[in-house]
Amino acid sequence: TKGIRNLSKGRDNASQHIFVHESTLNVAEEKFVLETLAGCIEYKSLLDVVVNAFFARDGRHCLISERNLYIVICYLATFQLEELGLQNFSRIVKSLDTVKMHKFLRFFFNALYLNTWIKDEWSQLYDSLYVKENWIDPLLRWQPKVQQLIEQLADKLSSRTTDVKMSTVTQPKEFNLTVPKPRAIPVPLPVPVLEKSPPVPPSTYKPPKEKKQLEKIKTKNRQKAEVSILCTCYVLFFLLIICSIDNLPIKLNAAAILREGALYQRKMEQELQRIENLLRGTGDPSEFLEWQKQMRGKDLEEQLAEIEYRRLQGKLSHEEAVLAHQNVIQENKKKADLMREEKAELMHEYAERCLQEQKEMRELVEKVVEGHKNAKQAKLKLQKYKQQIVQEVCEENRELLRQALEEEEEKLKKKYELIQQIRAIESLPILKQKFVDLTETGGHGLICEMSIVELRERLALLREAQKAAEEEKRDQIIQDKQAKEQLLLDKLDQISIFRAELGRAAALNSMRRKTSQEQNSALL
Template identity: 30%
Template sequence: MEIFGENGLKHFLLCNKVHYSKELLRFLCTYNVISEIKSEWVRVYDETFVNEFLIKPLEKWRPIFSALQEYLESDKNTFHPRKVTEIQPFKLTVPKPRSVLIPEIVIPEMQKMRNPPPSTYNQPPEISLLETEKFKNRQKIENLKIQSNKLQPRCSGVTCSDAKVMKNQNQCNLEKISTVSLEDISKSRKKINFPISLESHRTNSYKRNNLSVLNKTAVVNTNAVTILREWKLYSDREKEQRQKLFQLESGAFTDVAFNAWKEEEEMKMKINQLKQVERNRLNVMISHEASLAAKFNLSSKRQIEANELKVEKRAKLMELLNEKKLEQERMNKIAKVIASSHENAKIAKKEVMKKKRKLASEILKESKQLLHEAEIKAQEENKIKRELIAKIQAEESSAIMTKPHNVKQIDLCNTPGHGLLNEMSIIELRERLIQLKINKQCELNKKRDEIISDKEQKTKILSELLNRIGKHRSVKTMAKVKKMYDNLENNSVNNCKFSKEDIYKNDPSLQEMLNYLNKQKAERQNNIKNDQSRIFRKYVNKGVKNKGNQFTRTFWDELERQREKRSCIETGSTHHPSQHLITSLTA
């Protein structure tokens, strides 16, 4: 309070909320509070200290606290509510009259249209039938899925075809199918109608190469469920083949004659397509020859115009060269004046450099003397510091040598003796930890042996089923090879090439177009031989583009050489006079 005063206290109270500052002043102004404060502070501090430094200041500043309390509780600082905004209507302007009046057109009353029939809003019955069929099919699929999931083991996931990944997947499958037994699989076989077992057919090396072309897809790891599904697929195919054979025996017809007629029609269609392609090709070639003839006529006209432009261009170049000669003579005179000014500048520069060297030598001598004096002072200070450091180190080493070196010995066999449960020595603790490790290793070995035995049982079950499926697959591959050879023969017949004689045989319009095209080609070749400008076109083009440029370049090169020689003779230097300007600017 003595530092900040009454104004500082007033500012502090007004910065805070009015409610909090009022409560604080009420607390300080009450008489009973000072006696209670004194009784509590006496317990901690001395009574004289409390009276002088804590209670006397409060009694001294009590009238100021009461005055501030009255000021805050007065009507001036009471809260006044803010004025509410009064709603006032908008002062809208009267709209201007329309520049163009609304036309007074009477809209005729039309007859009421007929309502649409209710069938437009109703759903057709076909959609409801489709939805019912979808629902039934969905139920069938769900039932089949439930049946397959009953037979499905836990490891029925698809894996990659790599050898290492296949081994790991087979191990996982055999670990997880521990509950499946031979009796469960025999029950599932009764539900599915397996086909009759077929004899295995071995394929030759030639057939195996063809099969490798067919089987380009990645190999999938088979599970117990996939093996049973494959049995079902083969049985359904056998039933279809038997039905076809029964139909042929009862008098059904084959589609051999229809296929032969179809091939003949396809051959005719292809010949007509090739004729149309040839006709389009000849039309394109004829239009190409016509465009070449037009280009030849256009190039001959442009060549005549180019020769006329060359003559005009040469005359203009000669005029420009004469003007440039006069400008070059003026430049030579200016170069002589500049060279003389450079010589005067060099002499003045040498005198300035001599003065600068003298000043630099004097400054170096003074700096060397100052450095020598500073080195002597630094060496003296370093000697004093080294002596102090040596004394301190000697005192520290003597104190360290006087200390006793007591090493506490520990017995590993004794218990700590704190009176706790399960107290043990360090050696006993180590032995118990070793015993725990041995017990864990024994449990792991037992689990590993159980897993290996389960794997061996499951591999035996699956190997029997895979041997039976292999017989069916061998028959399937033979059928695929035969189908491949049949397709190759059909493709060879369909992809047979037709000669030009077959295309031009019965179509005179194509022959007329070909003769007309040959005539145009002969005319174009005769025009090229007769036109000498066509033979030397490369040389003409080069002359038009580059001859004028070469002429100007050689002329300007000669002028530059002559100018260099003259300037070197007059100035007595071995370099170009333009370099004098560069050196003067850099200096």
């Protein structure tokens, strides 16, 4: 139905001369129009080959809306030229646009095109023997006579162009121009004298006073800082000397206190462990060291043996991989031999199948040749069948058009009602003041919906909970800080005790050394 609609609308010249209203045609003309329409639909794929090629090669500047024109002319030249005769065909062609018909007929009735690609393309759609006997050969027989028609169209075009050229030729006339007067030489304008620019002020290349003052202040501040750093270094040096002489306590930070406390704690634990070992009667550790050395030697020998075992295992796995690779190669060779044998069998079967298909094709060609003998009877039956199809299609088109009109009317009624409803809504007065109830929800259908009052209450509760958590966290921080300070104080007390004990032990050692020296000197 789409193809009939496109061909029956008749936007081009062919539809104006061939497809006219049924009321202005007699029975013979109506029959011819319907046969042409049915033939264009039936052989659409065949005609599209020629028309598409024409638009791609010679008809690049032709309009796409003229496509149906070329389809109809191609159908008449291919299928109806015998029945129409050259005189009627020429009358139809000459009634159309001369340029378009000359270009299309010169393209279609080219003997080289008919014998080469047109024949090949049509043979892909229909049987090649049928195409050659029924379509290509008749077109080649009509080609000399159609060539005379093409030459007549060319003469008509050339005569039209000569008439246009002769009518548009103009005779040149000489212009009546006045002689221009010679131009006077313009007086040169005086050169303007430029005023002297003021000199550059000396302050441009001199640094500002503020910069010098800033540099002086910087140097003074740097000198003061260096002097203060030297003074602090000397003070610290003398304080260290005094502390080392008098063994005065030095102020420590928290990390130093904890570090020194851990050091003294570790020393005390080591000393206690040494005393316990002495009380248990622990002997010389040389035996333990010898045993440890022997065990390390044994571990080293076991590691070397393990490495050698792994090396031998890797060598064996490599040899196994080589053997497996050789086995795979042999299996692949066997598979390749089997595939060659299968391929040879398949090729033999394919050759037998091809011979059988060729035999079937010969039989089919013979049947087709026999069927072509009864072509006229089949053609009459086909024409009757086509007429019946066209009548059915026309009835279907009328029914579809009626349904489409009813649907459009229904849509227009609905649109008119909708527009009336919109206008009625727009005519209602608009309330500018909006009354908001803070206790009502938005009505959006959400699970977590709440009113503005409830939201404010929840926010107040959240703020109170947050404030309580902050107070609790602040109290915890103060408690942790106090506990840390108490721990540092305990560590300082412990460090002072350790230092006092170490000082007392050092004094005792020095007194022992002095007494031993005095005794030695007395003996000497």
